[in-house]
Amino acid sequence: MDFQDYQGVWVFIEEKDGAVASVSLELLGAGRKLADKRGVELAGVIIGEHIKHLSKTIFEYGADIAYVYDDPIFKNYRTESYMKALLDCSAKHKPEIILYGATSTGKDLASAVATDLPTGLTADTTELDVEEDTGLLLASRPAFGGNIMATILCKKYRPQMATVRAKVMKALPPEPGREGRIVEESILLREEDIRTKVLEIVKETTKKVRIDEADIIVAGGKGLGSAEGFQLVHQLAETLGGAVGASRDVVEAGWIEHAHQIGQTGVTVTPKIYIALGISGAIQHIVGMKNSGLIIAINNDPEAPIFESCHYGIVGDAFEIVPMLIEQLSEVMSREGVSHV
Amino acid sequence: MLHIVACIKQVPDTKVIKMNPKTNTMDRRTAPAILNPYDAHAVEEAVRLRERYGGKVSVLTMGPPPAVKAIKKCIEIGADEGYLITDRRFAGADTLATSYALTKALNKISKENPVDLIICGKMSIDGDTGQVGPGIARRLDIPPLTSVNKVVEINKEEKKAIVHRKLEDGYEVVQSTLPCLFSVEKTINEVPYAPFPNMLKAAKYNPYIWSVDDLEDVDIKQLGLKGSPTIVSKVWAPPKPEGGTMLEGNRQEQVEQLLSILLKKKELFTIKGES
Ligand SMILES: Cc1cc2nc3c(=O)[nH]c(=O)nc-3n(C[C@H](O)[C@H](O)[C@H](O)COP(=O)(O)OP(=O)(O)OC[C@H]3O[C@@H](n4cnc5c(N)ncnc54)[C@H](O)[C@@H]3O)c2cc1C
Ligand SMILES: Nc1ncnc2c1ncn2[C@@H]1O[C@H](COP(=O)(O)O)[C@@H](O)[C@H]1O
Numbered sequence: 230m231d232f233q234d235y236q237g238v239w240v241f242i243e244e245k246d247g248a249v250a251s252v253s254l255e256l257l258g259a260g261r262k263l264a265d266k267r268g269v270e271l272a273g274v275i276i277g278e279h280i281k282h283l284s285k286t287i288f289e290y291g292a293d294i295a296y297v298y299d300d301p302i303f304k305n306y307r308t309e310s311y312m313k314a315l316l317d318c319s320a321k322h323k324p325e326i327i328l329y330g331a332t333s334t335g336k337d338l339a340s341a342v343a344t345d346l347p348t349g350l351t352a353d354t355t356e357l358d359v360e361e362d363t364g365l366l367l368a369s370r371p372a373f374g375g376n377i378m379a380t381i382l383c384k385k386y387r388p389q390m391a392t393v394r395a396k397v398m399k400a401l402p403p404e405p406g407r408e409g410r411i412v413e414e415s416i417l418l419r420e421e422d423i424r425t426k427v428l429e430i431v432k433e434t435t436k437k438v439r440i441d442e443a444d445i446i447v448a449g450g451k452g453l454g455s456a457e458g459f460q461l462v463h464q465l466a467e468t469l470g471g472a473v474g475a476s477r478d479v480v481e482a483g484w485i486e487h488a489h490q491i492g493q494t495g496v497t498v499t500p501k502i503y504i505a506l507g508i509s510g511a512i513q514h515i516v517g518m519k520n521s522g523l524i525i526a527i528n529n530d531p532e533a534p535i536f537e538s539c540h541y542g543i544v545g546d547a548f549e550i551v552p553m554l555i556e557q558l559s560e561v562m563s564r565e566g567v568s569h570v
Numbered sequence: 571m572l573h574i575v576a577c578i579k580q581v582p583d584t585k586v587i588k589m590n591p592k593t594n595t596m597d598r599r600t601a602p603a604i605l606n607p608y609d610a611h612a613v614e615e616a617v618r619l620r621e622r623y624g625g626k627v628s629v630l631t632m633g634p635p636p637a638v639k640a641i642k643k644c645i646e647i648g649a650d651e652g653y654l655i656t657d658r659r660f661a662g663a664d665t666l667a668t669s670y671a672l673t674k675a676l677n678k679i680s681k682e683n684p685v686d687l688i689i690c691g692k693m694s695i696d697g698d699t700g701q702v703g704p705g706i707a708r709r710l711d712i713p714p715l716t717s718v719n720k721v722v723e724i725n726k727e728e729k730k731a732i733v734h735r736k737l738e739d740g741y742e743v744v745q746s747t748l749p750c751l752f753s754v755e756k757t758i759n760e761v762p763y764a765p766f767p768n769m770l771k772a773a774k775y776n777p778y779i780w781s782v783d784d785l786e787d788v789d790i791k792q793l794g795l796k797g798s799p800t801i802v803s804k805v806w807a808p809p810k811p812e813g814g815t816m817l818e819g820n821r822q823e824q825v826e827q828l829l830s831i832l833l834k835k836k837e838l839f840t841i842k843g844e845s
Contacts, residue, residue: 305742308704308714333737337716340665340704347666349799352699371808373584373696380804424713424747428732433740444838469832470839487757501838512808523835524814525828540814541831543824553825561833 232325232364235387237294238264239324241315242273242287243334249286252330252395259398260328261291263359263366269325270294276314278304281411288409291401295411296322302418305427306334310418312341317416319346324388325364328357331392339392349383351391355516357398366391375493375513396441396497396520440489445471446500448491448518451478452507452528453547459484461551462506468555468562474498474518476508492517506547510535527551572625572726574616574687575679576649577672577706578609580633580640581696603636605643608691612754614761615721616689617648623724625686626650628679632660632671638777645772646764652777653679659782662795665697669705670792674785676710686726688751692717700753707751715746719755724748 238260243250257273264271272294273287280303284295298314315338319327327342329335331353343350351368356378358367365382366389372379383389440446447469449462459479466473473489480490491498493513503521507528508514515538518524526539527547536542543550582601616627628651629644631637641652655675663671679685688710690703700716707714719741720734729748734741736755764772782788791797817824 308716333717333735336700337704337714340699340701340716341708341714343701344666344669344705344708347799349664349666350699350701351800352701367803372698372802372805373582375808376584377805378808379802381800382803383799384801386799424750425715426745427742428745429743430737431740431742439739502832502835516808523831525831526814536816537813541817541828542814543817543828545821545824549821550825550828553821554828557825557829558832561829562836562839565836 230385230387232387235323235325235364237269237272237322237324237326238267239272239274239327239388240287240292241327241329241335241338242275242283243330243332244275244277244280244283249283249290250330250332251400252332252335252393253287254290254400255395255398256328256330256393257287257290257292258400259357259393260326261401263326263357264293266359266361267325267364272296272322272324274298274315274318276303276311281413284409284411286403288407289403289405293409295409297411297413298415299413300415300418302420302423305430306338307423307425307427308337308341309423309425311338312345313418314414314416315342316345318414319388321414326359326366327388327390329390329392331394336392339390343390346386346388348386348388348390349381351381351383354391354393355397357391357393365389371493371512371516375511375516394497396499440472440474440491441496441498443472443498443500445469445502445504446474446491446498446518446521447471447504447506448474448476448508449479449506450476450508451482452509453479454507456482456484458548461547465504465506465551465555468558469502471500471502471504474503476511476514505535505539506551508535509533510538572619572623572686572724573628573683574619574625574689575628575630575676575685576609576612576616576644577688577690577702578613578629578631578640578644579606579691579694579697580604580631580637581606581694584695603639605640606691606694606696608693608695608754608756610643610647610691610761611756611758612689612691612752613644613647613649614759615752615754616687618759619687619721619724620648623726626683628653630655630672630675630679632656632663632668632675635779638779641777642772642775645775646768647761648764648768652775653780654777655780655785657781659790659793662798663793664798664800665699665701665705666799667793667795667797668697668702669709670797671785672702672706673709674788675780676706677787678780678785686749687724687731688712688749690751690753692753692755703751703753710749710751713746713750714753715744715750716753717755718752719758721752721758
């Protein structure tokens with residue numbers, strides 16, 4: 230394998246509701262830095278049906294090239310069809326690095342592609358860097374339940390691949406009108422060659438809160454004692470018009486569904502305000518919320534690690550403090566006419 | 571009659587793991603070895619499918635000899651047979667080398683009794699990647715179905731399987747040809763306490779134990795550390811965060827400070843508000 234043949238940084242672009250998924254925009258931001266350091270081009274690979282227009286967005290967010298596979302066969306994500314497209318693209322254009330969002334689709338695709346290439350794949354990366362001269366990707370991730378960080382290398386194979394957690398990298402501010410090169414690609418794939426069929430897609434957005442999109446999150450931990458105690462979180466969230474988050478222990482206790490879990494094995498969130506009630510602040514929780522704008526913690530243990538990760542903390546009983554806060558907040562809000570619609 | 575193989579792994583319980591702060595390695599003695607929690611759900615689902623359609627559940631693991639204990643745990647859940655592949659030459663495998671070794675073992679198991687379905691856990695809590703399952707599927711050239719949280723139907727005669735795959739905002743119903751591989755979510759089932767007869771069976775059970783030499787067509791270069799493209803170059807403790815300002819004073823004063831901090835951002839409270 231001649232490493233000289235492999236050049237450029239790629240991002241697998243995911244589509245969401247007709248637009249580029251935010252995780253892909255974040256990866257373009259991260260990929261841009263790697264590409265600049267290496268002095269190479271940044272490309273996005275877009276696979277789907279009627280998706281050519283997404284090229285415009287990825288150029289604005291930093292890509293130089295868009296490889297586009299636009300075909301009805303790619304209407305729904307399927308491992309086999311998408312994998313074949315990506316393998317085709319990789320064989321033709323030989324990138325040095327391919328990044329995927331650590332989403333269910335990104336992980337699924339990357340695992341399959343890595344096996345077929347074959348190459349190394351680092352999962353759930355939270356830090357990315359590249360060696361300027363060798364092009365070696367330094368992909369770092371929490372390991373052993375977040376107890377340590379590890380940097381993973383893939384020295385002998387190209388391309389190097391990593392899946393990257395959402396909300397960890399930063400998208401660049403879009404540059405309207407920034408242009409790039411569109412490369413239209415295609416492969417011969419017949420429906421009969423694909424062994425899976427998507428029969429139906431069921432959206433559950435209506436009732437499920439998307440905590441990863443909330444501006445304000447009130448999160449509760451095991452310290453609230455019981456499912457009844459956890460209502461305190463709902464009350465404060467309601468007062469502020471925020472979403473409800475939880476630690477894993479709370480989810481395991483069955484006080485709330487997994488969709489609300491924040492952290493390494495839950496959702497990563499970056500709200501403008503994050504309020505933690507009765508959460509100890511284990512590293513696995515912190516990795517999921519540390520990039521929030523304003524972090525406030527209330528915990529009765531002055532030694533709780535959460536106080537090392539917050540902007541403001543109060544040592545005390547949440548059941549004493551929060552009702553006082555709710556009362557005063559409601560008062561101010563009704564006086565000043567702040568209301569939820 | 572279905573032959574289902576669940577791939578399972580024995581892992582250190584990362585919840586109670588202690589790290590050596592000097593070397594940043596884990597102190598394995600402090601970490602009890604358990605059956606990877608996700609894999610318990612994989613075995614449970616295999617057992618339920620056997621109950622629904624008839625057949626046999628085998629479990630397969632690659633690991634050091636004490637991994638027999640994890641196999642016994644699976645027998646308690648209801649598996650019929652267990653296979654351990656263990657050999658120094660497997661050691662240090664990343665996901666690519668792991669899926670290679672497991673595929674060789676699956677080929678051997680399949681020779682005796684063709685495998686219809688392979689079930690993996692969503693991820694292992696030590697490896698934490700979820701890559702081994704799809705890796706096995708690609709190597710066997712069968713469809714990988716990840717994020718499975720419900721099995722609607724398995725039809726061996728028609729060679730098809732229908733499942734729900736969990737998506738970020740809902741789920742999709744997917745049909746696949748059989749054989750195929752599922753990686754299952756934890757939410758797919760609940761693992762009940764083991765029935766007493768299974769416990770008795772597990773206590774006495776001895777799994778098949780194979781070394782590299784028991785497997786066929788093995789390219790030694792693709793095993794273990796040698797066969798692993800990824801290497802861990804450096805480990806370090808996550809940086810300690812700075813710590814914030816503690817709000818002092820009596821309760822009322824603390825709450826007032828907090829209130830004024832929050833009110834600085836009160837435009838966020840109004841969802842649609844005035845405009
Ligand atoms: C592989 C792995 C993955 C994990 N993933 C996640 C994850 O994604 N998300 C996650 O959150 N965790 C995760 N964990 C678990 C994590 O390690 C912690 O166990 C968990 O976050 C602790 O939850 P907690 O803070 O609610 O509970 P505890 O640690 O029990 O903390 C409760 C806190 O409440 C305080 N308290 C008690 N009473 C009151 C009161 N009246 N008022 C105020 N404070 C009070 C206590 O002082 C204590 O600090 C993971 C663990 C592992 C091993
Ligand atoms: N050593 C192993 N032996 C058997 N199965 C494994 C092994 N490692 C991983 N698996 C399976 O692959 C799944 C994903 O593991 P991982 O890719 O390590 O996160 C696990 O839940 C198991 O079902």
